[in-house]
Amino acid sequence: MKAFDYVAPRDLGAAVALLAEHGASAKILAGGTDLLVELEAAARVPKVVVDVSRLKELKGIAVTDGGLRIGAASTHNEIMRSPDLRNLFPALVEAAHTIGAVQTRNLGTLAGNLVTCVPSMDSGPALLALEAEVGIMSPRGAKRMPLAELFVRPRKTSLKPDEILTEIVIPKANLGKPSAFLKFGLRKGQALALVNVGVAAWIKKDCFVAPRIALGAVAPTVMRATRAEAFLDGKKVSEEAMAEAGRIAATEAKPISDFRASADYRRDLIETLTKRALATAVARAQQSAKEAVA
Amino acid sequence: MIDVTVTINGVPRKASVPAETTLLKLLREHFMLTGSKLGCDVGDCGACTVIVDGKPVNSCLMLAAQVDGREVITIEGVGKREHLHPIQKMFEEAGAVQCGFCGPGVIMSAKALLDEKPDPSVADIRDALSGNLCRCTGYTKMIEAVQDAARILRGETAAKPRQLELSK
Ligand SMILES: Cc1cc2nc3c(=O)[nH]c(=O)nc-3n(C[C@H](O)[C@H](O)[C@H](O)COP(=O)(O)OP(=O)(O)OC[C@H]3O[C@@H](n4cnc5c(N)ncnc54)[C@H](O)[C@@H]3O)c2cc1C
Numbered sequence: 001m002k003a004f005d006y007v008a009p010r011d012l013g014a015a016v017a018l019l020a021e022h023g024a025s026a027k028i029l030a031g032g033t034d035l036l037v038e039l040e041a042a043a044r045v046p047k048v049v050v051d052v053s054r055l056k057e058l059k060g061i062a063v064t065d066g067g068l069r070i071g072a073a074s075t076h077n078e079i080m081r082s083p084d085l086r087n088l089f090p091a092l093v094e095a096a097h098t099i100g101a102v103q104t105r106n107l108g109t110l111a112g113n114l115v116t117c118v119p120s121m122d123s124g125p126a127l128l129a130l131e132a133e134v135g136i137m138s139p140r141g142a143k144r145m146p147l148a149e150l151f152v153r154p155r156k157t158s159l160k161p162d163e164i165l166t167e168i169v170i171p172k173a174n175l176g177k178p179s180a181f182l183k184f185g186l187r188k189g190q191a192l193a194l195v196n197v198g199v200a201a202w203i204k205k206d207c208f209v210a211p212r213i214a215l216g217a218v219a220p221t222v223m224r225a226t227r228a229e230a231f232l233d234g235k236k237v238s239e240e241a242m243a244e245a246g247r248i249a250a251t252e253a254k255p256i257s258d259f260r261a262s263a264d265y266r267r268d269l270i271e272t273l274t275k276r277a278l279a280t281a282v283a284r285a286q287q288s289a290k291e292a293v294a
Numbered sequence: 295m296i297d298v299t300v301t302i303n304g305v306p307r308k309a310s311v312p313a314e315t316t317l318l319k320l321l322r323e324h325f326m327l328t329g330s331k332l333g334c335d336v337g338d339c340g341a342c343t344v345i346v347d348g349k350p351v352n353s354c355l356m357l358a359a360q361v362d363g364r365e366v367i368t369i370e371g372v373g374k375r376e377h378l379h380p381i382q383k384m385f386e387e388a389g390a391v392q393c394g395f396c397g398p399g400v401i402m403s404a405k406a407l408l409d410e411k412p413d414p415s416v417a418d419i420r421d422a423l424s425g426n427l428c429r430c431t432g433y434t435k436m437i438e439a440v441q442d443a444a445r446i447l448r449g450e451t452a453a454k455p456r457q458l459e460l461s462k
Contacts, residue, residue: 188424
């Protein structure tokens, strides 16, 4: 690696001050599982690397007044172990479990996964399906926006160099909304997604209410399949309805052919994974309805 | 240069290194702990696995500066030649090591698993070792070795006797 300076600010305020001072010549470091791989081979490196991985303000997973707050520097392993997430948002736990292997999950963070912004990111679909929002801090103060507005194109987010992602929030209205995540890779371990799917839906009187379907690795950024969602909204739960939603979702995506898989194969995967993820979310909804009665 | 104070295998150590130094480089080239191997240097192979504050990580994907104030365990802290750790002993007995290059990383992953979960299922073991690539022995014998080591560490009778006599 080429030489750079390293600073571990003591708190978020100090981190923001460093970014204000260094602007585009600074780079935020969290788990390093994307950044250090990139810097290893890079011809140009940042002047200063600002390590946010141990900032308390970016840690912790808890239900708050505003919803379920996930500190941006939570590792995938912390996400997998969070009782609140396991209980309220299993899709994100499932997604975290498919990221790399144990060693990568102990280092890699949720913010790092979202900000690297590759189309195959595994945290994206589950969070989009739950309509997550992100909290951002910069020298201009704190702001909040929908996660969808973070993604611009492959490896490009809307963040400015001096903006730090501080938290990811699942809005209160979506807490406990039945969700599921499925990923298909060439192997079970250490494989990027050919396609990944996150879904969430309320089931009321045996009908889909406000279904959300998000797809990864099949477009320049993680995307919502809004036509499939509109088709499913209000429909009675059935195999056929879920299969049709999968077929529609496949027509909305814009997959590419590459050395991992052809576009046609990816479209087939979207159909199948969407259908299966919906069925899992429905089963979860029925299970929690049963538990509520018991 | 960055000053790092870190506990390695129970011993407090200090170093002053360039900021871009990885933890793996700190261990191998500064402290001469060459048990952790440099394989891919990009987090894929797991040969550099060490335990930081109880968690297995790729030491090639951490900066030395990031372990300041932390506790690191490397393969050198697990057992000694004259006094092998049960995981190491069972790897030897099961024939889970051929060329041996991946061994230190695999054993660190196995140790982190057994420290936390003394009675893991085969699925747990596979998950725990999924970040360690072996290109000669294969994984079956490793999984058996981890199961045997778990039994010993739980104080149950040692490994099941193996039928290795190939003659007859
Ligand atoms: C072997 C291996 C396997 C992998 N497998 C998968 C996989 O299966 N699925 C998958 O999705 N990913 C995978 N990855 C990619 C990577 O592990 C994840 O994307 C991880 O979540 C990145 O997080 P990090 O904390 O390590 O990010 P870093 O490398 O520290 O940072 C990544 C980027 O995010 C920026 N950043 C980090 N934190 C913040 C913040 N708080 N605010 C603003 N910007 C920030 C950094 O500046 C940098 O641009 C794999 C990586 C490796 C090495």
